[in-house]
Amino acid sequence: MINKTIDIIIPSDEDLKINFLILLIGIGSFLLVVLAINDYQSIPNVEINPFLLISITIVPIVMIGYFTKIYVQSKSIHIFTPGGYFWSTLMLNNKTVLLPITNRDSKSVSVYYLIIPLGGGAIPNWLPYFGGGKNGFMVANKRLVIDLGGNVFVGGTPIKITVNSLFPTLRREVLNHKLFKGNPRKVPIYYVDLSMRVKDSDLERENINNEPSKLTTVGEIRQRHLSNIRYSKYLEEEVANRRSIERALDDALNNRRVVRENENNNNESNRL
């Protein structure tokens, strides 16, 4: 009786399961091969243009490769967030970035961010499919990333941005990530900085820049934060631009000074 109960509660996961489709394909291919071997003399052969043969055989095989990749992704670990987003991931090559920050009140805060490459996948006891980072990167506050022992839950709604809208240190770390490929303006970054449990009232601050805050909702404040980061990127480039102008002007003045000095020396030597 006890054994029977255990049998019911724990079904045999280890049983060899036969997929009917695979069985049918196997039988079908076997029959076709047997027919081809037995009848190759009695049934006349077919003539076909080689390019047509390529289009009807190789192209479906390429498509099979693509869909197999998706199948491997579907069986892999998933990272999911509020808002209905989910990605396959290998949870390898993750980077933890420490941001030591001194805020306006001269208090030091250590913020940990996690950079997770999205995409790629692996099925246990099967061929691994690598390629993390192909679907972009998740950049999330480490406190919001919950490893459930298989899947990973990130407890905040992500904002889809590009690497240029990241905090400068995070931007550098993402750009230096070994799986970061492609155009930095096109690789999607899913940025999670606030929990899904944060309400508008939780973010109230009496003063921002010694002025009463006009920002009221979480969305507005996040938007403002991101536009500030983009502004800092613009300022960095402007400073670099001005410095190059400064250097060019400096060089031009130096050259002119040297020419003038040479001219003066020549004049003096002529006079002598």
Next chain:
Amino acid sequence: MNVNRLRKKYFKMYRRDLSDEDEVPVNSIVIYIFGAIFASILLAMFTQNIIKPIVINPFLLLLVVFLPSIVLIYLVFLAIKYFNLRIFSDRYSFAAIYTDLKDVPTQTVRNFINNKTDFSIIPLGGAIVRNFVPLRGGGREGFLVVDKNLAMNLGGTIFVMSDLIVTTVEALPTELRVRIKNHSLYKPYTKIYFGALEKRINGMSIVEYLDMQNNFIIRDFWALYDAVELYNEHLERMLNVSDSRVERLRSYDK
């Protein structure tokens, strides 16, 4: 002087930044496949008189044409299911047609101390792709039976905050067993993923854990916000210094 060249370079860069916003995403693999099919057909048409055709056994041709097609159809079916993953738990992810817990049928169960628990019953499998033929077949991968309080709507997906046990319908309480056996999508020997125990993280439920982290996360957010503002102020000062230097150098230049 390279000043104008630099200006043009940055101007181009910013313009490119703006123009990227409205791009239509196109899957490159689809373009390659259709390009290859189109090119092969064109080549076949133009070279039918020039290149000698290949002689092949008809059964062998069937083998190399039909089998990849069948495999392809099966894989497309799996891919559709992948894009329809709706339910996530600690280890499992399932395709389902339900995206909201409100639509899911529930069954109330009384335990031995007469406490009531509402269980949501979700048939697993099946998928719907927008503007595409729906893929029926819910219930093929079993049923998810979970305490309604342990499932959370994530806006398009459902998060099951429970340690799931794989079992059979026979092991369920009577009310649930009867309800599932009478379900239109029920098939014999189907798997049941049963969730009644809450997933704990450091001794807390997931909601409690997130609430506990809330204050730290808000502190981190404002720290980063301030850091960016302070950095911008610093950069603005640098820019002003650079501007005044450039002005001074230009006046020398004249």
